[in-house]
Amino acid sequence: MSSSEVSPTAATRSASARSASASAARNLTPLAKYKLVFLGDQSVGKTSIITRFMYDNFDKHYQATIGIDFLSKTMYLEDRTVRLQLWDTAGQERFRSLIPSYIRDSSVAVVVYDVSNRASFLNTSKWVDDVRGERGNDVIICLVGNKTDLGGEKRQVSTEEGEEKASKDGLLFVECSAKGGYNVKSLFRKLAMSLPGSVDNANGSSSSANGSRGTFVNNSNMVDIKLSASPANIEDAKSCGC
Numbered sequence: 001m002s003s004s005e006v007s008p009t010a011a012t013r014s015a016s017a018r019s020a021s022a023s024a025a026r027n028l029t030p031l032a033k034y035k036l037v038f039l040g041d042q043s044v045g046k047t048s049i050i051t052r053f054m055y056d057n058f059d060k061h062y063q064a065t066i067g068i069d070f071l072s073k074t075m076y077l078e079d080r081t082v083r084l085q086l087w088d089t090a091g092q093e094r095f096r097s098l099i100p101s102y103i104r105d106s107s108v109a110v111v112v113y114d115v116s117n118r119a120s121f122l123n124t125s126k127w128v129d130d131v132r133g134e135r136g137n138d139v140i141i142c143l144v145g146n147k148t149d150l151g152g153e154k155r156q157v158s159t160e161e162g163e164e165k166a167s168k169d170g171l172l173f174v175e176c177s178a179k180g181g182y183n184v185k186s187l188f189r190k191l192a193m194s195l196p197g198s199v200d201n202a203n204g205s206s207s208s209a210n211g212s213r214g215t216f217v218n219n220s221n222m223v224d225i226k227l228s229a230s231p232a233n234i235e236d237a238k239s240c241g242c
Helices: 008-027 046-055 093-103 118-122 124-135 159-169 184-193 199-203
Strands: 032-039 068-076 081-089 108-114 140-146 172-175
Touching (some): 032 046, 032 093, 032 124, 046 068, 046 081, 046 108, 068 184, 093 124, 118 124, 118 159, 140 184, 172 184
Parallel strands (some): 032 081, 108 140
């Protein structure tokens, strides 16, 4: 056989390889992207929660968010890979007019309050109303109590109050500490697992009677969230835990 000739076996292998490559290309599906918008009063810790999730870091010298910030991160779940687009909104009143347009096409709204600031908790009602006004029930809303690291003596909103409000309004509920890192990664994983198309969301589950949890109703699917409880205090929690 001359050097210019190709054996039948080699030709068959080459054709099979091309066929397999083409088949794999056809089977590739676009990465699912979901928009998560973070809402809440100024200084409740929205930016800190996102930064803890993105970089596993806490910086107590944050400046107030001006307008809207955007970050994204890919999460690898058991059944699929998703791209989370994180929209960090400013809590100041002067930026409120910008926010509805960002809520409008969101998959998840994360409404954050400071457990040491009762006013920020009471104001979550208007943030939830804003989300419902733009998205109705076609959105996952998670109520998040941040700054549990500040300790019980500074707490103005009990875990039970947060749970009761979430249950009444049909929200997920989680308490976390961006400063200490408690429940932040678990929060995002649970949110990702509850997004449309995931196995957990398709199967649904009933809510647990124990731990920090929450449920939301969407197309008759119930999603339960049960995370580890945050410690009551952290020794070095002497300044703002936002």
